[in-house]
Amino acid sequence: MAKEKDSKNSESKVSPPAGGGGGGATVTGKAFDWKLLKRVMHYVTPYNRTFVIATILTIFLAGVALLQPILIQITLDKYILGNNYNGLVFMVGLMLAQLVVQTIAQYYQTYSTNALGQSVIRDLRKDVFNHITSLRLRYFDRTPIGMLITRTVSDLETIADIFSEGLISIMGDLLLVIAVIGYMLWQDWKLALITLIPMPFLFASTYVFKEAIKSSFQEVRTQVAQLNTFLAEHISGISIIQYFAREEQEMRKFVDVNKKYRDANIRSNWYYSIFFPVVEILFAICIALLVWYGCKRILNDQQMHTLSASPDGITPGVITGFIVLLNMLFRPIRQLADKFNTLQMGMVGADRIFKVLDTDDVAPDEGKLAPAVLQGDIQFNNVWFAYNDENWVLKDISFHVKPGETLALVGATGAGKSSTINILNRFYDIGKGDVKVDGHDIREYSVDYLRSKIATVIQDVFLFTDTIGNNISLNRDDITREQIIAAAKDVGAHDFIERLPGGYDYNVMERGSTLSAGQAQLISFIRALVYDPAILVLDEATSSVDTETELLIQNAINKLMQGRTAIVIAHRLSTIQNADKIIVLDHGEIKEMGTHQQLLRIEGGYYRKLYDLQFNSAGIAKSI
Numbered sequence: 001m002a003k004e005k006d007s008k009n010s011e012s013k014v015s016p017p018a019g020g021g022g023g024g025a026t027v028t029g030k031a032f033d034w035k036l037l038k039r040v041m042h043y044v045t046p047y048n049r050t051f052v053i054a055t056i057l058t059i060f061l062a063g064v065a066l067l068q069p070i071l072i073q074i075t076l077d078k079y080i081l082g083n084n085y086n087g088l089v090f091m092v093g094l095m096l097a098q099l100v101v102q103t104i105a106q107y108y109q110t111y112s113t114n115a116l117g118q119s120v121i122r123d124l125r126k127d128v129f130n131h132i133t134s135l136r137l138r139y140f141d142r143t144p145i146g147m148l149i150t151r152t153v154s155d156l157e158t159i160a161d162i163f164s165e166g167l168i169s170i171m172g173d174l175l176l177v178i179a180v181i182g183y184m185l186w187q188d189w190k191l192a193l194i195t196l197i198p199m200p201f202l203f204a205s206t207y208v209f210k211e212a213i214k215s216s217f218q219e220v221r222t223q224v225a226q227l228n229t230f231l232a233e234h235i236s237g238i239s240i241i242q243y244f245a246r247e248e249q250e251m252r253k254f255v256d257v258n259k260k261y262r263d264a265n266i267r268s269n270w271y272y273s274i275f276f277p278v279v280e281i282l283f284a285i286c287i288a289l290l291v292w293y294g295c296k297r298i299l300n301d302q303q304m305h306t307l308s309a310s311p312d313g314i315t316p317g318v319i320t321g322f323i324v325l326l327n328m329l330f331r332p333i334r335q336l337a338d339k340f341n342t343l344q345m346g347m348v349g350a351d352r353i354f355k356v357l358d359t360d361d362v363a364p365d366e367g368k369l370a371p372a373v374l375q376g377d378i379q380f381n382n383v384w385f386a387y388n389d390e391n392w393v394l395k396d397i398s399f400h401v402k403p404g405e406t407l408a409l410v411g412a413t414g415a416g417k418s419s420t421i422n423i424l425n426r427f428y429d430i431g432k433g434d435v436k437v438d439g440h441d442i443r444e445y446s447v448d449y450l451r452s453k454i455a456t457v458i459q460d461v462f463l464f465t466d467t468i469g470n471n472i473s474l475n476r477d478d479i480t481r482e483q484i485i486a487a488a489k490d491v492g493a494h495d496f497i498e499r500l501p502g503g504y505d506y507n508v509m510e511r512g513s514t515l516s517a518g519q520a521q522l523i524s525f526i527r528a529l530v531y532d533p534a535i536l537v538l539d540e541a542t543s544s545v546d547t548e549t550e551l552l553i554q555n556a557i558n559k560l561m562q563g564r565t566a567i568v569i570a571h572r573l574s575t576i577q578n579a580d581k582i583i584v585l586d587h588g589e590i591k592e593m594g595t596h597q598q599l600l601r602i603e604g605g606y607y608r609k610l611y612d613l614q615f616n617s618a619g620i621a622k623s624i
């Protein structure tokens with residue numbers, strides 16, 4: 001019975017870690033990295049009570065389990081062989097009580113270890129998310145999003161397993177193994193030693209199995225990651241596959257990825273299909289040794305004494321008790337390999353999570369300046385900027401935009417236009433020179449303050465899966481629905497929003513896929529307007545929209561710029577013509593600066609060429 005239950009348990013463990021979500025945890029490294037464990041345990045502190053209860057229950061369970069063979073042995077020797085019916089009924093009652101207590105304790109132990117693991121990873125996940133959102137953009141330039149999602153979901157799950165299936169469980173299993181062996185030796189050390197002759201082989205094969213399954217788990221996780229990545233990419237890019245009728249070719253690739261995943265799983269299960277029979281054989285040998293030696297001793301005893309006259313000798317009850325004890329011994333040992341791997345994977349997961357938490361790529365925010373009013377005077381003085389080392393992307397840039405003025409940045413792709421606006425926001429810090437707002441270096445301002453005064457509207461509008469209202473206010477409580485409606489009316493988007501089912505409560509689907517590009521643009525303008533910034537940074541969209549929307553967008557931009565300092569990466573002729581100053585950037589350098597008319601007059605100049613290249617007579621921007 002115990003064995004049956006055991007093999008079921010093991011079966012559930014056979015299945016290698018599924019899911020994984022890309023870049024699963026590798027199972028290299030030490031199972032016991034005390035420093036790491038100490039750090040994980042720090043997160044247990046708020047749940048010390050649960051941890052203590054789970055530990056006590058685990059020790060208690062090992063003790064209660066040991067009662068079973070003792071009770072069986074007494075029942076057999078004293079009451080069955082002693083022909084005592086009342087005593088037998090009493091013992092059966094005791095055994096039932098033991099089972100009930102064990103079941104209840106098991107329930108609470110499983111519940112508390114799982115609750116503990118989940119609580120720990122909830123707190124860790126909160127810290128990881130909080131930390132990720134404070135990291136600088138340059139961290140995300142180098143880190144794939146899928147990797148960060150894996151960290152916050154599947155790597156964290158492996159940490160929960162440290163508690164539910166690893167640490168406490170291993171402790172319980174080891175305790176049980178020690179208690180069982182100890183009890184067997186205490187009962188009859190000779191019988192115990194002979195019965196346990198195969199144990200070294202069991203430990204050795206468990207070790208070999210643990211090592212083999214470790215690498216196969218790793219392979220399975222790698223293949224899960226490949227499968228997830230393939231699926232995620234192909235589902236997001238489904239339109240490209242269909243536009244170009246690549247379904248069949250992609251299917252062939254999928255068959256290959258799918259096959260690799262299947263093969264990896266079969267390989268890992270293959271180890272189990274070898275290991276389990278080996279354990280069964282060793283178990284059978286133990287039983288055989290027990291029966292052979294035990295019965296031999298009983299027969300010898302019988303020749304010398306009667307059974308009752310040899311109370312210290314081996315009895316049928318001892319042999320039956322030993323069979324139950326052997327079962328109790330083999331069950332945890334069989335699972336130990338899995339549990340060590342679970343623990344090891346949890347440790348690797350923890351290591352990866354702490355590496356993210358230890359990333360100190362956060363924008364330094366020593367500035368305290370936060371004046372009530374910001375005029376919006378912007379000065380770049382001999383600014384040099386590089387994303388990496390000294391590969392200068394901006395070279396010696398100087399300009400001055402007075403409050404309320406509009407600066408248009410133009411230039412070919414890669415000229416450094418976006419980089420210019422990114423350093424104003426302090427998404428990246430400059431290498432040389434200084435950037436001043438209202439006469440103060442931008443580093444003197446608190447980052448939050450600075451960003452709250454600069455509204456940035458980028459080309460690639462990002463909308464969250466939320467209502468239109470929340471997408472505009474970004475859940476800022478102090479922005480009322482009235483303000484949102486007023487801003488929407490200002491930019492001329494109120495009517496179209498009202499026409500949506502639910503109006504401002506219309507739920508935008510993933511990344512705004514249910515809205516047109518023009519509508520999404522208008523929403524991002526309202527977002528900027530309700531934040532009432534002193535400075536507007538705008539990367540004009542190059543995507544073409546219908547004439548009516550174009551007009552709406554143009555009016556919205558004019559409205560946004562009113563009374564504000566604006567830096568615009570300009571693609572629209574109207575924006576450029578009305579700008580107070582135009583800067584032509586080329587390979588990170590200012591080539592020309594002036595008004596539209598001034599720059600047009602430079603014969604053979606960059607602006608003149610760009611103008612001729614980019615704009616047709618209708619004055620609508622063409623993408624570069």
Ligand SMILES: Nc1ncnc2c1ncn2[C@@H]1O[C@H](COP(=O)(O)OP(=O)(O)OP(=O)(O)O)[C@@H](O)[C@H]1O
Binds near residue numbers: 393411412414416417
């Ligand atoms: N995050 C980044 N990490 C490293 N290099 C970058 C990064 N972003 C841009 N660059 C490089 O900096 C240079 C300037 O890029 P930037 O995006 O500022 O140009 P741009 O004028 O805005 O171009 P576009 O009109 O295509 O948006 C380019 O050579 C680009 O490859």
